[in-house]
Amino acid sequence: MRDANEFKKTKLDQLHALCRAKGLPLTVQRTVIMDALAARTDHPTADEIYEEVKPLLTGVSRTTVYRVLEAFVAHGLVQKIGSSAAKAHFDADVARHHHLECIRCGAISDIPHCEAYDIPLPSSEGNRHQVLDYAIHFRGVCARCRFAGQDPPEESA
Amino acid sequence: MRDANEFKKTKLDQLHALCRAKGLPLTVQRTVIMDALAARTDHPTADEIYEEVKPLLTGVSRTTVYRVLEAFVAHGLVQKIGSSAAKAHFDADVARHHHLECIRCGAISDIPHCEAYDIPLPSSEGNRHQVLDYAIHFRGVCARCRFAGQDPPEESA
């Protein structure tokens, strides 16, 4: 289990370094939004982050949250995760790791790493697409939902 | 490579069987939408399907396309795929298989099956989440984009 405070500090440092390197202003908004995102182990949507930082950044606009998160993604500080619900989720952890999407509540949680998930990347040889990275998208029932109700029906292929 | 016509026929038969079994009306809309989706190897959004069936189903409403696709998903005839863009993509192939999302154009394409991608499903033992299935989400450059422009920069971990 990674240390939450250390991780957050690392991300804030990265943000700081990035702004320095590219001559971008290190605004309060960017700091607080990164802080909020890095503190979470779930993978919030832009609006969820907005709700979270609203009390901390009085008068912050939803647009800014969307824009800042997109900027983080563009600079590789944060990754955007797709889910079957039509919303973008954000993840401050850009290292290769895998996710579980709950079929009940739609929440996305991290799956602890396991060597069995290390698969070879398809090579770019030949004349096809080029693969750069991958993430495994598990589908199932999250711990919270599993113990909140009865077990789900067996998968019927 | 699966035979396109045969696959389409199978899906239409499945639709037919499902409606029979559940006493649901087999409407032209459902037939044409399934036909359109099963004919495609890419993974269109609801609106893309809507554009495609509009000429075939004069007067069809966007609502119906969304509703029918959701119904297919609910009955397990079709799966919904998430992408980092905030839109739902639909796939008539519900067997376990993997996808490539193009970082240039956002298109989602199938990745041919490979045994190396067969990973063990995390067991439900212990007191955690329960995993039912998985799909590998590859990230890279699709064949079309790769040969339309210069190669992408190397991944900087």
Added chain:
DNA sequence: CGCATGCTTGGTACATTATTGCATTTGGTA
């Protein structure tokens, strides 16, 4: 074959999520 029934459809309105344009403010630097 024609009718009754229930589910589906079309259409509008609405909700949610995300993006754009522009005036103002702020962070960074000298």
Added chain:
DNA sequence: TACCAAATGCAATAATGTACCAAGCATGCG
């Protein structure tokens, strides 16, 4: 402190998805 570039806030707009209800159609029965 003052300047400048970039970010922010705000409002409007786009894109995507959902709810509601009257009208239509598929299915099954007489």
